[in-house]
Amino acid sequence: MTAVERAPVAPVTAAGLTALRRRTTAVLVASQILGGLGVTTGLALGTVLAQRVGGTAALAGLAPTATVAGTAVLSMPMAALMTARGRRPGLVLGYLVGALGAVVVVVAARIGSFPLLLGGMAAFGAASSANLQARFAAADLAEPQRRAQAISLVVWATTVGAVLGPNIAAPAGRSVSGLGIPEAAGPFLWAAGTFLISAAVVAVLLRPDPLLTARALAPEDERSAEARSLRAGLAAVTASPRARLALVTVAVSHTAMVSVMSMTPVDLARHGAGIDLIGLVISGHIAGMYAFSPLMGRLADRVGRLSVTGLGAGLLACGLFLAGTAGGSHGRTAAGLFVLGLGWSAGLVAGSALLTDAVPQSARAAAQGLSDLTMNTSAGVGGAVAGLVVAQAGYAWLNAAAACLLLPLAALVLFTRGRAEAGADDGIRAEGP
Secondary structure, eight states: OOHHHHSOOOOOOHHHHHHHHHHHHHHHHHHHHHHHHHHHHHHTTHHHHHHHHHSSHHHHTHHHHHHHHHHHHHHHHHHHHHHHHOHHHHHHHHHHHHHHHHHHHHHHHHHTOHHHHHHHHHHHHHHHHHHHHHHHHHHSSSOGGGHHHHHHHHHHHHHHHHHHHHHTHHHHHHTTGGGTOOGGGHHHHHHHHHHHHHHHHHHHHOOSOHHHHHHHHSOGGGOOTGGGSHHHHHHHHHHOHHHHHHHHHHHHHHHHHHHHHHHHHHHHHHTTOOHHHHHHHHHHHHHHHHTTHHHHHHHHHHTOHHHHHHHHHHHHHHHHHHHHTOTTOHHHHHHHHHHHHHHHHHHHHHHHHHHHHHSOGGGHHHHHHHHHHHHHHHHHHHHHHHHHHHHHTOHHHHHHHHHHTHHHHHHHHHHHHHHHHTTOSSSSOSSOO
């Protein structure tokens, strides 16, 4: 138990809590802008760099797979650290490990080592894990009826850095040309710097810690160490049909998005697109992912989590159809990737809010870590398979395979809605927070 938890809790006025929410959100927004810039600057050329170092398109998909695997593997240690000591130490750790991974990628590209490249990409994924976990930090102090909006605002903040990232990939690459470093590795060097700044912002300014503060304000029976264990988080998810649906939602949305997005630069390059055009397409995709998340949050709070989950599945299906039938049409591919990003946004925001609603406050950090582990492990498998599917069957078949993942999600949403309408829910309304 930390010193914060042992100390008496001073009374918190409504005005004081409102000011604390705003301060916490401002710090998370700043860190997300920087973190998003670093992640997307590197990922914009991750598959291209892997293809050049590995020598084949079949290996290109292993780069995003390694990143997603690193994000998944590190999500539980970060969740355990947050469960024990709060959000701040976990987020700082994620950004620092991500910076180290970015440097390792640069070294691997310089010496031409594909295994070292994959190791660096895995560590690079820790920064992505920190970005993802930050959305839950925004929900720690949020009012239940505005929880989805709080999550979506932090997700939206990634837009600034995420849209700029792919477009500064080219100048970042040119900046290292005189150092004997491949241009495709230059963005990773820049990413390392932004991750270090993100870590400093969180370490210095995210005080008081939102998770520890939320616990201090929680009822006495939710403050025990046993109720906050990873085992308790797993038990809470297992016991709640809505929590299980939330896990499936974020896992399917993330897997479909990562699998297709990771191989889109390779397909575009195969159809004659240059690095600048690839950057624009990925920027449009990322804008779809993040820029409209406040709208998704407002909808999730107003019309319900299940409705927005269904909307997300529909948007993902439309995006996969457009991208899968694009052929050599770069505009159609760009449109498909944009809609795919919108579907991911709806699924992530609604699923994250639904998970937070469905489990007790004491078990939330552990359950949220389990959610990120599930979604990133699934996406890691999807990314690994994506490279093989494109190499053997083509990009269109990859989109068709991703669309098949949406069928069980749609069925589960309908089943959960029917269960709730029949009165067999788990204590949380089907529509609304």
